[in-house]
Amino acid sequence: MKSESNNKRWILLIILMSYLMIVLDISIVITGLPKISTDLHFSTASLSWVQNAYTLTFGGVLLLGARAGDILGRKRMFLIGLSIFMFASLLVGLSPTALFMLISRAIQGIGAAILAPSTLALLTTNFEEGAERNTAVSYYGATAGVAASIGLVAGGIFAGWLSWRVGFFINIPIGLFLFFGASKFIRETEKHLGQFDIFGAMTSTVSMSLLVYGIVQLAESGIHDRYAQLPIAAGLFLLVIFILNEKRAKQPIMPLRLFAHKERNAALVSRMLFLGAGVSFWFFTTQILQNVIGLTAIETGVAFLPTTLANFITAMNISKFTRRFGNGRVLAVMLAINIIGLLWLSLINDHSDYMFAVALPMILIGIGQGGSIGPLTVAGLTEVPQQDAGAASGLVNVAHQFGSSIGLAILIVIFSSFQDHLLSLKGQLAHQISAALVGGAIMAALAMTLCWLFIGRKQPTQITKFTDASNKAQA
Template identity: 55%
Template structure:
């Protein structure tokens, strides 16, 4: 078994997923103008992707255990690549959102296989810690590179090119996977279709209600109906998982307080980070009047610090342990986010944006790898796919639900303001809420530090 080749395929495949989560962000103002999205509707360019991504992750993770992880990896790569082509060719908002949803489905098939293959290929201990650190560092770096790349392409070529570059990468990874990755043993079983449908539709309805509330208000009947339907379906999902013979989300994974805290903290952390990316991008372009390419470059203080710190995570983990490193990383990120949330229409980039970004980048670099390790700690081999699915679900749930909450909150107040002043106020509101997310995640990490590891 060529472990280096397998790791390279896993990392390259994961880069595609993360890159397309962030490459769109610096191109959002261009997409807004070119495609004719409304202010609140623009969030669906991101949420359509993250919703189907998070909604079908658990079912796809289970499918990898049943039909083979290499087969699912190849299928996910193929669907993701074709959807990228459709996004690049989209001519209407509806076509773009639909193609992003299909791309999210491809990512849902692809992502659990990458993490499960990493788990089963590398032995628990130093070898897996190194591989997980590279996996998490790749995620942070790809997200940051996507911001720069998206801005450069949006200004100098077209935002569409950021998606079309997936075509040669996807084809190459399909070939490499078939050549270097051995197929995993199949296990007998059945698919929890009811669980997949109730979780996906329930989360979609909940996110729709939150985003719609930003424009229609909470008194709107459709907003209320979507909220009620979403909550009812999610309650049904949990009840189904308790009684299903082979649930897509085994509730026993949450019996370990360490893993349960890590999942919840991941949701909160990613909710805060998507708010940082989504709203800071618009602040730089609309308030500070940066071009898309300069906006991408404006994120370099975070990108470079993230990269530098993420490379030190294995050494820091050995010295301080997962829980302490997590708590400190979240604290650093919180300080940076709270600082950045004070921006105004008169703020200077260096002191109000760049310096807080340094702290946010350092905090992110220290946080993602320990969060991933905590989410799969002590999981038996038969639950590897399900555990990796829950880690990725928490990641995408944080993105989609977090963004929906922040979009709903950022529209409140300051009705007397307009133009750049209004946007600056809304960015401040959203990033203040992101800071609160990080406070809650930090409190969970205090609980995690006290929790014993329990092997399921």
């Protein structure tokens, strides 16, 4: 009995560390973006692809990665995803050019897409339903907030004292520890017969990549550029092909019947809008702190703590409010708080100070972000039939990834459109960032409206029940 308990502790440690590494990789690069831009000669618009190359392949391959775990075994896919992630991290750290880095980041996203669904599935298959599993799932959820805080601070330290490349090299020793630990302590899960919807995964990934590429191209060269128009047209065409394929496929990667529910649809669209607003904050605030206020990379990492701490504390306590007031009301309030924070931050100018102009709105934004993700997840899985719970969970994750990518691309267009050459360099940057943050606030306002109109206000079912339903469907 004692041996089994120790074994479960090791399994939980391995799963949490692997999830921490995935989230850490997203946040650790944020404070290093200005240094990456200088070293590899990225433009402001193309710099967004450091994140987009990762998140697009992550979101595009995520459904296929989850399906592969069902058919080939979760432990096997965990080890494969971890290996790809480590190898790509090494390539990113060694990147000699911008193109090489973007290709490596895309490969890294594929590894994460295979690794991420395996971590949650292994957690639920190794911990019994009830108090034991609920405790493990709560640790799993809290890991995201911890990883965001660590990543931002560590990214600043690495970029300021060593090199932004160290933030990627550190994945190698962590990954090797997890690989050997998983090989020793984790048992393989049951395999199931089935087939892959590879065509669906390919068309969805390529279509979304082309759409985002076209929008980013618009930011650099204008709306009349054919190099921007053609990718957008091709992306829309492939998106139609993807939908037709999902309608006819025997085992579709995204069953279209999931969209026959108003509340779920509102939650998915709201999630995309919310992530679009959220990524505007993280991406542009890094530029504010370093290029407008003049903080170092290390100081920038520490400067994000008001948001990450408020985010973590709110996320750990939000279920108390949803049980009492319902998802719709709580989401509307939390998104309203987020909007106020974004609009306050958008008042930035070249004479602004950190405390009043950045730190205080950061707290509001952190509260809004921490209080929105959980309720949006519940709403995105409401009244899902048991046989579709796994696919619905995957769709929520895809909306998360694509929302951040497309949202950032749109806001880059807004950023590039608001130029005022009469201002100083700092003044112009602040002016453009202000416009982008207002765009993010508008996205959050649209999400708030959808939540208020379509997401139920009755007492919601707890997230853990939906998680259990998803796990049963996947098992």
